[in-house]
Amino acid sequence: MTSTIDRSADQALKARHRAVWALGDYPAVAMDVIPELGPELVAASRVHAGDRVLDVAAGTGNAAVPAALTGATVIASDLTPELFVAGREFAQQHGVQVQWEEGDAEALPYDDGGFDVVLSCVGVMFAPHHQQAADELVRVCRPGGTIGLLSWTPEGFVGQLFKTMKPYAPPPPPGAQPPPLWGDEGHVRELLGDRVTEVAARRQTLTTDFFQTPDAWLAYWKTVYGPTIAVYRGIADDPERVAALDADLVALAARFDRGGDSLVMDWEYLIFTARKQG
Ligand SMILES: C[S@@+](CC[C@H](N)C(=O)[O-])C[C@H]1O[C@@H](n2cnc3c(N)ncnc32)[C@H](O)[C@@H]1O
Numbered sequence: 001m002t003s004t005i006d007r008s009a010d011q012a013l014k015a016r017h018r019a020v021w022a023l024g025d026y027p028a029v030a031m032d033v034i035p036e037l038g039p040e041l042v043a044a045s046r047v048h049a050g051d052r053v054l055d056v057a058a059g060t061g062n063a064a065v066p067a068a069l070t071g072a073t074v075i076a077s078d079l080t081p082e083l084f085v086a087g088r089e090f091a092q093q094h095g096v097q098v099q100w101e102e103g104d105a106e107a108l109p110y111d112d113g114g115f116d117v118v119l120s121c122v123g124v125m126f127a128p129h130h131q132q133a134a135d136e137l138v139r140v141c142r143p144g145g146t147i148g149l150l151s152w153t154p155e156g157f158v159g160q161l162f163k164t165m166k167p168y169a170p171p172p173p174p175g176a177q178p179p180p181l182w183g184d185e186g187h188v189r190e191l192l193g194d195r196v197t198e199v200a201a202r203r204q205t206l207t208t209d210f211f212q213t214p215d216a217w218l219a220y221w222k223t224v225y226g227p228t229i230a231v232y233r234g235i236a237d238d239p240e241r242v243a244a245l246d247a248d249l250v251a252l253a254a255r256f257d258r259g260g261d262s263l264v265m266d267w268e269y270l271i272f273t274a275r276k277q278g
Contacts, residue, residue: 165245207267214251
């Protein structure tokens, strides 16, 4: 049974996570760098008109808005309601209705089996307790419904970004698991277990040429991406460590450069769909 102490520690952890994702300018990342991921996930999950869709850890609606464009009824749920301001604008630009609701992926505020499709685009992977979050995805999906997940792989650029930042960040709280594990097919199969069938999983890459150079990428990333901003804040009083992290991150971007006149990088992700047992 969860104790009051456990519950309040978890609430404090989630409050810190919310503050991290509200830092910088995540809406810019969604718009500038990864806009094609939401439509990709919606297509792979075969969302169609009339479906009741839940986008978990929806952010600014990268998947929720394209899902709504199919004619589905969509709830965009996220721990960080600060992001809904940009999400509402995004939905309005596309002329669709999306319902924006605050919620923790590890304790979704919805009844069992209420959704035909449960999606998460580089989202649920950031909830720290993987099994708890996976159980919630399964619980709120109706029998025969679809679970569609898109997650950065451990070996890909964003997985390596988190690996590179790790020595500069405070140790994770006990029980928290690394986000990019959701990009490992075996891990996700284990989390969902025999509660799902018709699993389809493939690795793909997002190609970005948004940044001219590795330095330009880092300058942008340090301004917009909450988890990176938070790590830099934690070492701000140690200029040597800041310089070392700068060098490590520039080297990372250079390692992923295809090579050419300007920076072109391929960021790998896993796209995973499954049907909940009927
Ligand atoms: C990388 S963003 C992805 C947002 C969006 N799905 C997209 O594709 O742009 C990660 C999102 O996960 C959300 N998040 C992190 N931990 C969460 C949790 N425990 N429950 C729900 N959302 C969470 C953050 O607030 C953030 O919006």
